[in-house]
Amino acid sequence: MTDADILLIERLADAAGAAIRPFFRARFEIETKPDASPVTQADRAAEAAIRAILEAERPQDGIIGEEYGVAREEAARIWVIDPIDGTRAFLAGRPLFGTLIALLEEDRPLLGLIDQPIARERWIGAAGRPTTFNGAPAATRACAALARAHLGTTGPYLFPEADQPGFDRLRGQVRDTIWGGDCHNYGLVASGHIDLVVEANLKLYDFAALVPVVEGAGGRMTDWAGQSLGRESDGRVIAAGDPALIEEAITALTS
Template structure:
């Protein structure tokens, strides 16, 4: 599938989101005036509106699923999935680890993904069947010989239920948890694609949180799946695993499997 036109469009979407977001970053408006919308809500809406304007003008036949303004199916079997600011907490704290996520789904599976960091000017692009690029240069995940050597990341413990937290801690205990990263949202997956992290494990993600990550991680040689080891698609429940080294999948599922409440060994095809 030739996605050259779609890639060019995705770059324009990311550029438009950057322009909309930058003026609101560290602007501190919400602290000054009571009842004023927070910078993140203003930036979020402005960025999604800017991207939707372009999509409506150029690919009116495609569906759009955005975090702020809902979903339309379209009539092409293709859907653009947008998360203008993934990492609201980081944005409000003035940390440049939030990102704009743009994905293209064809028949419910992500085939193109962008992770864009507006402030640092960093952009990861993943295209099905092609190597992932970072600002135009190919990047790849790193090998991880033993789970005990793995650097693991998650956005935070408060995103897990008690059960899910137990599963995560069981996995983390088998990794090099002195190097565990808390916080980071989509940025962790980008860093894993560039070879700086080995495992990311999260729950409660929505389609707009994970769709763009899949082509980026997999194009860099990594693997993304749910907590059963199954591929992610539009209907996934939001339990997400990313591995820099796909050879560690069995070890990861085994580490989680003693606790997983939904059968970590059912049908992941190994």
């Protein structure tokens, strides 16, 4: 991961944002994918814009995208794309969705970006460097106890039945729960406004970009067993602004 990669990921987000903005709060085609999630022209236009730049400038790198699949998946470096994380929020005209772009090396996310193209909010995290929010340093806040923590998650219906009891136990121990927000919640963790995000059933493109953002701001992300997140993770994630929350959260989720 180099300075050139950071400049490139910003250009990719700029291109995606330019593709998305004309569709926001406009009329356009909506389809339902086999997993019952919605997809729009904006999702596809944004991912196509990102992939066009990568194919022209980084043809040796792999790509994993939500809408257009996998290219060169055995490459040492892989770009992971979720063009609109939070399509339901996008459809409702709520500017809480985001474009997620990550760069994996040896199957670990080393560079990640969360971009909200309507509010023009952008978090960038890179391994070994501090996370930035719109170019300024971002930092999580101290909160070492669940009883004081503000928890965010997209929605209770997104937890598989087997994971629901653990989440309910966790929710019963925190100070407050904020519903909705998709990837935007993780940016708010990085900026010190939310203490904890817990979700399940995520795909690689849902979480890869989030890891460098949260961890570069002083937080930590793991799976529900406390393991680092990577290409083989099972999609159950914890993001804590204060790393001291991780162990207590795991106990609540899995006991």
